[in-house]
Amino acid sequence: MAVPLWQEVESEVTAILSELIRIDTTNPPGNETKAAKYIAEILNKDGFQCEIFEPVPQRGSVVTRFKGSGEKPNLLFLSHLDVVAAKAAEWSVNPFGGVVKDGFVWGRGALDMKGMTAIEIMVLKLLKRNNTHLKGDVILAATADEEMGGLNGAMYLLQKHPEKIFAPYVLNEGGGWAIPLSNKNLYTIQTAEKGLLWFKVKAKGTPGHGSMPDAADNAIMRMHRVIDKLCNYRGSISYLPVVKQLLEELSKDKKLRDSMNSLLTNPQSTNSVLAELSKTMPAIVDEIRPRISMTITPTIIHGGIKENVVPSECEAVFDCRILPGQTIEQAQKLIKQILVEELDKLSVETIQAQEPSESSIETPLYQVISNVLKDLEPNCGVAPLLMAGGTDSRFFRRLGSVCYGFHPMRSETCPRVKMTRREHGVDERISVENLVFGTRVLYETVTRFLS
Numbered sequence: 224m225a226v227p228l229w230q231e232v233e234s235e236v237t238a239i240l241s242e243l244i245r246i247d248t249t250n251p252p253g254n255e256t257k258a259a260k261y262i263a264e265i266l267n268k269d270g271f272q273c274e275i276f277e278p279v280p281q282r283g284s285v286v287t288r289f290k291g292s293g294e295k296p297n298l299l300f301l302s303h304l305d306v307v308a309a310k311a312a313e314w315s316v317n318p319f320g321g322v323v324k325d326g327f328v329w330g331r332g333a334l335d336m337k338g339m340t341a342i343e344i345m346v347l348k349l350l351k352r353n354n355t356h357l358k359g360d361v362i363l364a365a366t367a368d369e370e371m372g373g374l375n376g377a378m379y380l381l382q383k384h385p386e387k388i389f390a391p392y393v394l395n396e397g398g399g400w401a402i403p404l405s406n407k408n409l410y411t412i413q414t415a416e417k418g419l420l421w422f423k424v425k426a427k428g429t430p431g432h433g434s435m436p437d438a439a440d441n442a443i444m445r446m447h448r449v450i451d452k453l454c455n456y457r458g459s460i461s462y463l464p465v466v467k468q469l470l471e472e473l474s475k476d477k478k479l480r481d482s483m484n485s486l487l488t489n490p491q492s493t494n495s496v497l498a499e500l501s502k503t504m505p506a507i508v509d510e511i512r513p514r515i516s517m518t519i520t521p522t523i524i525h526g527g528i529k530e531n532v533v534p535s536e537c538e539a540v541f542d543c544r545i546l547p548g549q550t551i552e553q554a555q556k557l558i559k560q561i562l563v564e565e566l567d568k569l570s571v572e573t574i575q576a577q578e579p580s581e582s583s584i585e586t587p588l589y590q591v592i593s594n595v596l597k598d599l600e601p602n603c604g605v606a607p608l609l610m611a612g613g614t615d616s617r618f619f620r621r622l623g624s625v626c627y628g629f630h631p632m633r634s635e636t637c638p639r640v641k642m643t644r645r646e647h648g649v650d651e652r653i654s655v656e657n658l659v660f661g662t663r664v665l666y667e668t669v670t671r672f673l674s
């Protein structure tokens with residue numbers, strides 16, 4: 224098989240990402256069709272036939288396929304085209320400028336997740352240019368609406384056009400970055416994700432004059448107690464097998480050995496161990512903490528109408544994330560129990576709910592990814608990852624696909640501690656070096672998996 228010229232790949236994949244960033248797909252409203260058309264156009268140049276699906280005007284997703292012989296199961300490259308909003312005034316560059324400087328491509332979506340879309344497009348082009356013979360199809364689907372739940376993107380496609388995108392194996396966002404340890408990189412493969420429950424609490428009170436607070440029943444004060452109770456709730460700590468595997472890999476590092484072993488052998492010591500560890504390695508604590516219990520975070524609040532009126536209503540929205548093994552129903556019951564004392568003055572309403580999802584690591588694809596990483600970087604570690612957030616992978620896992628979040632990124636150029644803050648954050652960017660590295664790892668993975 225011809226070896227791709229990585230220098231040419233560098234300029235091409237960088238240009239694709241810059242252009243994708245320049246197409247503003249902030250969701251809402253999304254307007255992903257323009258990006259879908261751009262992808263169709265550039266893949267067309269290498270002979271790909273692309274289809275664009277638009278459940279509503281301007282909310283386009285693009286799908287194409289590199290045909291294999293059918294002897295092996297198909298693999299889907301899944302990505303999303305929409306991005307979250309960016310306030311230009313807070314950025315040091317135009318977030319929709321696609322600027323390339325200091326070895327990085329800057330802009331909203333560089334990490335989440337137009338960077339991976341660009342890599343996947345590049346891999347498809349290389350497969351075609353090298354006349355690669357594969358035993359299964361590689362499907363590419365770059366979809367709309369992931370940031371708002373995927374109803375107009377991946378979920379729509381799976382419901383209306385499953386024959387176009389369903390595959391037994393899926394690679395998507397949510398893992399792949401390396402956690403830098405003392406003397407090696409530990410690469411993550413997202414094999415599971417927490418479930419989500421977005422819910423709204425309305426607190427009722429009795430209105431009155433702001434000058435006589437005791438004569439009224441202030442809905443804002445009731446909401447204050449609700450927030451206090453929900454946010455101080457500490458879900459029971461549970462180390463799922465996928466989390467234990469990550470900790471076991473981390474424990475191979477001499478600086479982490481003692482603390483990881485304490486967590487693994489004595490989960491009751493979790494709070495004290497993590498408090499101690501956060502003094503020296505806060506990034507590692509950030510990696511662990513959301514993966515061991517249910518969390519509840521307030522994200523929106525509204526209440527009050529005038530300076531001197533005690534409000535009769537206040538409402539707040541909460542983002543609750545649950546571990547695999549818990550159900551949405553259990554979480555809903557638990558929330559009502561936490562608020563039981565004032566429940567008669569509250570209404571709790573579910574906005575959106577998604578069950579947790581998980582794929583086995585005992586698969587040929589996991590093995591191939593592991594081997595590719597170890598061949599490229601012999602002393603690296605590889606571990607499965609439970610993602611604290613959610614991705615479109617859940618729709619495919621429900622239908623039985625094996626899905627991994629795997630956007631391979633090295634740590635030496637993009638320390639994970641800073642990157643966490645840049646996804647959905649200010650000055651989001653990805654190094655050009657990592658674009659090439661990602662292309663190389665995914666190209667190797669696909670050709671080995673489907674050979």
Ligand SMILES: [Zn+2]
Nearest residue numbers: 335336369396
């Ligand atoms: Zn994303």
